[in-house]
Amino acid sequence: MSEKEIITAPIPTIRRLPRYIHLLTRLKRDNVEVLSTTRIAEELGFEAIQVRKDIAVTGIVGKPKKGYDLDELLNALRHFLNWDNNTDAFLVGVGALGKAILGYSNFKSYGLNVLAAFDSDINKIGTKYNGVEIFPVDKLDDLIQRLRVHIGVITVPASEAQFVADLMVKGGVKAIWNFAPRAIKVPSEIILENVHLSQSLAVLTHKLSQMNDE
Amino acid sequence: MSEKEIITAPIPTIRRLPRYIHLLTRLKRDNVEVLSTTRIAEELGFEAIQVRKDIAVTGIVGKPKKGYDLDELLNALRHFLNWDNNTDAFLVGVGALGKAILGYSNFKSYGLNVLAAFDSDINKIGTKYNGVEIFPVDKLDDLIQRLRVHIGVITVPASEAQFVADLMVKGGVKAIWNFAPRAIKVPSEIILENVHLSQSLAVLTHKLSQMNDE
Numbered sequence: 001m002s003e004k005e006i007i008t009a010p011i012p013t014i015r016r017l018p019r020y021i022h023l024l025t026r027l028k029r030d031n032v033e034v035l036s037t038t039r040i041a042e043e044l045g046f047e048a049i050q051v052r053k054d055i056a057v058t059g060i061v062g063k064p065k066k067g068y069d070l071d072e073l074l075n076a077l078r079h080f081l082n083w084d085n086n087t088d089a090f091l092v093g094v095g096a097l098g099k100a101i102l103g104y105s106n107f108k109s110y111g112l113n114v115l116a117a118f119d120s121d122i123n124k125i126g127t128k129y130n131g132v133e134i135f136p137v138d139k140l141d142d143l144i145q146r147l148r149v150h151i152g153v154i155t156v157p158a159s160e161a162q163f164v165a166d167l168m169v170k171g172g173v174k175a176i177w178n179f180a181p182r183a184i185k186v187p188s189e190i191i192l193e194n195v196h197l198s199q200s201l202a203v204l205t206h207k208l209s210q211m212n213d214e
Numbered sequence: 215m216s217e218k219e220i221i222t223a224p225i226p227t228i229r230r231l232p233r234y235i236h237l238l239t240r241l242k243r244d245n246v247e248v249l250s251t252t253r254i255a256e257e258l259g260f261e262a263i264q265v266r267k268d269i270a271v272t273g274i275v276g277k278p279k280k281g282y283d284l285d286e287l288l289n290a291l292r293h294f295l296n297w298d299n300n301t302d303a304f305l306v307g308v309g310a311l312g313k314a315i316l317g318y319s320n321f322k323s324y325g326l327n328v329l330a331a332f333d334s335d336i337n338k339i340g341t342k343y344n345g346v347e348i349f350p351v352d353k354l355d356d357l358i359q360r361l362r363v364h365i366g367v368i369t370v371p372a373s374e375a376q377f378v379a380d381l382m383v384k385g386g387v388k389a390i391w392n393f394a395p396r397a398i399k400v401p402s403e404i405i406l407e408n409v410h411l412s413q414s415l416a417v418l419t420h421k422l423s424q425m426n427d428e
Contacts, residue, residue, distance in 0.1 A: 008420075008424065009420075011417055014416050014417050014420050015413040015414075015416060015417060016413070017416055018410060018412035018413055018415075018416045019397060019410070019413075021412075022372075022395060022396065022397075022412075023397075043397070044397055045397060045399070080420065081416050081419050081420050081423075082419045082420060082422065082423030083416075083419060085423075087419065087422065095314075095317070096310070096313050096314040096316075096317035096318070097314040097317075097318070099310045099313070099314070100309075100310040100311040100313070100314040101411075102310075103309070103310035103311075104310070104311070104411075107415070110412055110415055110416075110419070111419050112415060112419070150422065151418070151422070158236075174422060174425060175418050175421070175422045177414070177415065177418055181232075181236055182236065183233060183236075183237075183257070183258055183259060185259070191418055191421045191422055191425065193414050193415070193417055193418040194414075195411060195414050196229075196232060196233065197318075197409060198232035198235075198236075198324055199229040199230070199232055199233075200229075200391070200407050200408075200409050201232075201321070201324055201326060201391065201407070202228050202229060202231055202232045202295045202297075202324075203225060203228050203229060203407055204365070204389050204391055204405055204407040205295050205296045205297060205301065205324070205325050205326070206222075206223075206228050206294065206295050206296060207389070207405045208296065208301065208364065208365070208388060208389045208405055209295075209296030209299075210222065211388060211405065
């Protein structure tokens with residue numbers, strides 16, 4: 001354990017923090033320097049009390065009647081999420097979804113640096129997408145180990161997700177960001193974040209069906 | 215209000231239901247006909263008590279010592295989410311992310327039928343992606359109205375998201391599935407589901423930074 005104090009926060013709070021970062025980044029471009037809880041609450045559609053609580057996890061306190069110093073708050077939020085350090089990642093599966101992730105250059109400002117991509121299609125190997133070179137999947141675990149890559153991003157079809165996850169674990173990743181629509185099993189010490197787009201769609205279609213019944 | 219009973223459930227439960235549908239669809243292909251709570255819990259990594267509670271929202275009850283009839287449970291889950299009815303949708307923004315959504319043919323089995331796509335790039339207009347024709351954005355609200363489309367999917371860059379949302383609302387959509395990394399404002403009667411990939415990444419990078427501090 002380092003001397004650095006470990007600050008943590010509830011997962012729903014952590015999930016909201018990127019929205020503050022997006023807002024502050026946009027306002028910074030408009031040369032805003034100071035802003036109030038009320039302004040943030042209005043822009044994001046949150047209650048002011050929630051904004052105060054969310055920001056409190058970073059340790060930043062607003063000045064009475066003035067509000068928050070934009071740069072100070074932005075830096076604190078980015079530091080809290082570790083987005084001020086780029087963490088190297090490998091992405092496996094350069095299909096449409098993999099390309100969408102590789103093409104989304106914003107991830108660099110979120111601390112995710114995709115060093116290389118991997119695919120099983122020999123026609124893709126050796127080519128580049130958005131500046132990222134594509135390697136064969138059978139080199140995955142070896143390159144994770146040699147380059148000490150900490151994050152693996154899975155964008156392969158469901159049927160290959162567990163196979164790829166096993167290779168990532170074998171290579172030594174610490175965290176897996178899984179976009180494949182299949183539950184994968186990893187040892188308990190590995191951080192696993194699943195993005196299941198169908199979960200979000202489920203909420204939408206269920207609400208829509210209730211609206212149609214009214 | 216129709217005679218049909220309105221059943222609802224907590225949002226976290228609704229978000230888990232697609233995972234049951236994925237599992238049951240896979241097991242159906244393996245000719246499984248009956249399965250127990252324990253089996254479902256093991257496959258999905260949930261507690262058995264949670265599986266029982268989740269399934270209860272559909273009104274389906276397992277048979278003692280046998281378990282659930284797979285077809286009956288699968289139909290009930292799909293019906294609950296309204297995935298047994300295809301709902302027409304328009305997608306706006308045929309960049310990498312839009313293509314990923316259009317290319318993900320599974321959405322049809324989730325009740326989402328993307329009728330047409332829209333883009334502002336004149337080189338894309340009139341072409342097709344994965345069988346879906348691409349129209350100019352200035353036809354969006356008129357076509358939503360004429361074809362009575364209920365769902366709008368936004369996959370444009372952040373700066374255009376509000377403009378597209380306003381057009382969708384003007385046309386008369388009932389629900390918006392927003393992938394743009396920007397909060398959009400819509401009237402309260404519109405169902406809005408935001409997919410912010412950065413939220414999921416925030417949880418992952420924050421946990422990773424805590425692990426590195428240990």
